[in-house]
Amino acid sequence: LAKTTQPISMDSYEGQEVNITCSHNNIATNDYITWYQQFPSQGPRFIIQGYKTKVTNEVASLFIPADRKSSTLSLPRVSLSDTAVYYCLVVRGSASKIIFGSGTRLSIRP
Amino acid sequence: EAQVTQNPRYLITVTGKKLTVTCSQNMNHEYMSWYRQDPGLGLRQIYYSMNVEVTDKGDVPEGYKVSRKEKRNFPLILESPSPNQTSLYFCASSSPGAENTEAFFGQGTRLTVV
Numbered sequence: 001l002a003k004t005t006q007p008i009s010m011d012s013y014e015g016q017e018v019n020i021t022c023s024h025n026n027i028a029t030n031d032y033i034t035w036y037q038q039f040p041s042q043g044p045r046f047i048i049q050g051y052k053t054k055v056t057n058e059v060a061s062l063f064i065p066a067d068r069k070s071s072t073l074s075l076p077r078v079s080l081s082d083t084a085v086y087y088c089l090v091v092r093g094s095a096s097k098i099i100f101g102s103g104t105r106l107s108i109r110p
Numbered sequence: 111e112a113q114v115t116q117n118p119r120y121l122i123t124v125t126g127k128k129l130t131v132t133c134s135q136n137m138n139h140e141y142m143s144w145y146r147q148d149p150g151l152g153l154r155q156i157y158y159s160m161n162v163e164v165t166d167k168g169d170v171p172e173g174y175k176v177s178r179k180e181k182r183n184f185p186l187i188l189e190s191p192s193p194n195q196t197s198l199y200f201c202a203s204s205s206p207g208a209e210n211t212e213a214f215f216g217q218g219t220r221l222t223v224v
Binding site for chain 2: 092100102
C-alpha cells in the first residue's frame with residue numbers, strides 16, 4: 001500500500017477554513033484515499049473517502065487532482081471541537097489492511 | 111445503531127496472567143482487526159480477520175492471539191501479558207467493497223500490565 005506523508009501539526013482559529021494536504025506518490029489504480037479523525041483516547045472515525053476529483057459531505061470536502069498523487073482535506077469554518085488528529089490513508093478496496101501514518105495534529109484556537 | 115463494542119474499557123493486570131479483550135460488531139462485517147496505539151508509534155495493526163475462521167498477522171502480532179469463530183466476535187487474547195503490552199487497544203470492523211472502505215472502531219481498551 002502507498003505510503004502517505006502529511007504535516008505533523010497545524011494550527012488555526014475558529015471560523016477559518018483548514019486545508020490539510022497529504023501526498024501519496026505511489027498510489028495504485030485500485031486504491032482509495034480515506035481520511036479519519038481521532039480524538040484523544042477514542043477510536044478513529046471515518047470522515048471522507050474519494051477516488052478522484054472532489055467529494056463533499058456534511059463534514060468536509062476532499063480534493064484529489066488528476067494524477068492522484070496528493071489529496072487535500074478541507075474543513076470549512078472549524079470550531080474548537082475540530083481539534084484532533086487527522087489521518088490520511090490509502091486503502092485498497094478489497095483489502096482489510098489499513099495502515100495508519102503519524103497523522104496531522106490540528107489545534108484550533110478561539 | 112451500528113457499533114463496535116469492546117470490553118473491558120480499562121484493565122490493569124499483572125505480568126503473566128492470561129486475559130481476553132472482547133470485540134463485537136453488529137454490522138455483519140466480514141473484516142475485523144485489532145490495533146494498538148502507543149505514543150510516538152501511532153496505530154499499529156496486530157491481527158486481522160477476513161471472515162470466520164480466517165485470521166492473519168498484522169504488523170505487531172507477537173504476544174497476541176485471536177480467534178474468529180463467529181462473524182460478529184473477534185476476541186484478542188494475551189496468553190502471558192508483559193509490561194510492553196501496556197497500550198491502548200482498538201478493534202475495528204469493515205466490509206469489503208471498492209467504493210466504501212469505511213472502518214468502524216470501538217471505544218478502545220486501555221490495558222496496563224504491571
